[in-house]
Amino acid sequence: MIVAMKVEHLTLRNFRNYAHCELELHPRLNILVGQNAQGKTNLLESVHFLSTGRSHRTSNQYDLIRWDTTGFFLHARIKKRNVRAQIDFRLDASRKRELKINGIPERKLSSLLGVLNSVLFTPEDLQLLKGPPALRRRFLDIELSQVSAVYLYALQQYNRALIQRNNLLRSFEGKVTNPVALETWTEQLVKYGARVTRLRQQALKALAKYAAPSLHQISGGKEKLSLIYRPWGLKVECGETESEITRVFWEILQRQHANELRRGVTLVGPHRDDFVSLLNGIDVREFGSQGQQRSTVLALKMAELAFMYEITGNYPVLLLDDVLSELDEKRRQALLYEVDHGIQTIITGTEASLFTGLRDKEVLVAEIVNGRISIVQQ
Numbered sequence: 091m092i093v094a095m096k097v098e099h100l101t102l103r104n105f106r107n108y109a110h111c112e113l114e115l116h117p118r119l120n121i122l123v124g125q126n127a128q129g130k131t132n133l134l135e136s137v138h139f140l141s142t143g144r145s146h147r148t149s150n151q152y153d154l155i156r157w158d159t160t161g162f163f164l165h166a167r168i169k170k171r172n173v174r175a176q177i178d179f180r181l182d183a184s185r186k187r188e189l190k191i192n193g194i195p196e197r198k199l200s201s202l203l204g205v206l207n208s209v210l211f212t213p214e215d216l217q218l219l220k221g222p223p224a225l226r227r228r229f230l231d232i233e234l235s236q237v238s239a240v241y242l243y244a245l246q247q248y249n250r251a252l253i254q255r256n257n258l259l260r261s262f263e264g265k266v267t268n269p270v271a272l273e274t275w276t277e278q279l280v281k282y283g284a285r286v287t288r289l290r291q292q293a294l295k296a297l298a299k300y301a302a303p304s305l306h307q308i309s310g311g312k313e314k315l316s317l318i319y320r321p322w323g324l325k326v327e328c329g330e331t332e333s334e335i336t337r338v339f340w341e342i343l344q345r346q347h348a349n350e351l352r353r354g355v356t357l358v359g360p361h362r363d364d365f366v367s368l369l370n371g372i373d374v375r376e377f378g379s380q381g382q383q384r385s386t387v388l389a390l391k392m393a394e395l396a397f398m399y400e401i402t403g404n405y406p407v408l409l410l411d412d413v414l415s416e417l418d419e420k421r422r423q424a425l426l427y428e429v430d431h432g433i434q435t436i437i438t439g440t441e442a443s444l445f446t447g448l449r450d451k452e453v454l455v456a457e458i459v460n461g462r463i464s465i466v467q468q
């Protein structure tokens with residue numbers, strides 16, 4: 091039996107189109123069926139929010155408050171191994187926010203990270219490889235922040251240094267007027283930037299280790315996947331240790347000094363990171379067929395599960411939003427194979443028929459109509 095995190099119970103109050111919902115989840119498979127616009131994605135969004143402290147659909151938390159109400163409340167009871175945890179989160183329209191973990195008030199939203207780990211897979215994720223680099227950075231950030239407090243801290247400090255440094259560079263108008271301040275922020279930028287880069291690079295390597303065999307399987311043995319990290323958006327080798335990365339980062343920054351002054355902005359650093367996926371040596375982003383891109387994203391998502399398990403010793407909860415209809419039979423089977431291995435999964439779809447073959451197993455099937463959930467099978 092594998093070790094996996096489970097959400098045992100979920101409460102939503104005035105969250106999106108839910109007035110009040112109490113849901114006892116199945117430890118394995120939870121199938122939520124509903125027509126369009128009934129609240130399937132909203133429910134997954136609530137779990138993902140408790141997991142990451144943010145919504146995957148909006149950067150404005152106030153959007154999550156049910157219209158014409160004054161605030162929302164979410165509660166989850168979680169089990170990892172034999173330890174139970176509870177999260178309570180409340181947001182008032184009057185801008186008051188309250189987070190409690192195991193009943194203890196927490197000031198920072200980031201305290202949530204690691205309490206309930208999840209991997210969310212939505213049809214939009216199929217754009218992960220075609221879309222802009224920011225999507226791929228976000229992919230790595232969300233994954234790493236959940237499993238590594240060191241990463242989260244380094245990223246926050248890096249972003250802070252980046253903002254301060256950019257403000258300074260902009261204020262210089264082409265000529266250094268405050269060299270001491272610039273040096274201080276550059277030091278911070280390099281220190282935390284090198285750490286972010288090292289951890290992202292390591293994570294990508296681990297992801298490749300897991301994604302390659304599953305892609306091999308999905309493609310019937312035809313495709314070989316490799317993932318290549320592009321530090322700072324450049325085609326350079328930045329080394330593997332933090333001291334090597336630091337050295338290369340300094341060098342490039344020095345070379346870019348005049349450019350940065352002229353442009354008034356930081357030109358190199360993890361805020362420009364990207365990665366490239368190659369199938370049999372060919373860039374999927376530029377030359378991959380739609381099917382190859384889907385398979386690669388699917389393999390990456392499944393690799394995330396294994397990666398998080400490797401780091402934390404627990405499999406995360408898997409949230410699958412309407413993805414079965416987007417995948418063909420072969421890829422669907424590959425995905426459901428994972429589901430069968432004891433990871434708690436919440437999966438949504440518009441058609442009950444998508445889930446035939448799964449329903450005879452031990453599962454929870456529920457129907458969502460207009461923000462109300464009714465159990466069909468337990």
Ligand SMILES: Nc1ncnc2c1ncn2[C@@H]1O[C@H](COP(=O)(O)OP(=O)(O)OP(=O)(O)O)[C@@H](O)[C@H]1O
Nearest residue numbers: 106107126127128129130131132153154155156157
């Ligand atoms: N803050 C809110 N208050 C009330 N209703 C909201 C709020 N935000 C979104 N909604 C409504 O929630 C409804 C359901 O949204 P959701 O995205 O969960 O649907 P869905 O079941 O996933 O549909 P689809 O199958 O089309 O993806 C939408 O009609 C939307 O108008």
Ligand SMILES: [Mg+2]
Nearest residue numbers: 130131132412
């Ligand atoms: Mg939806």
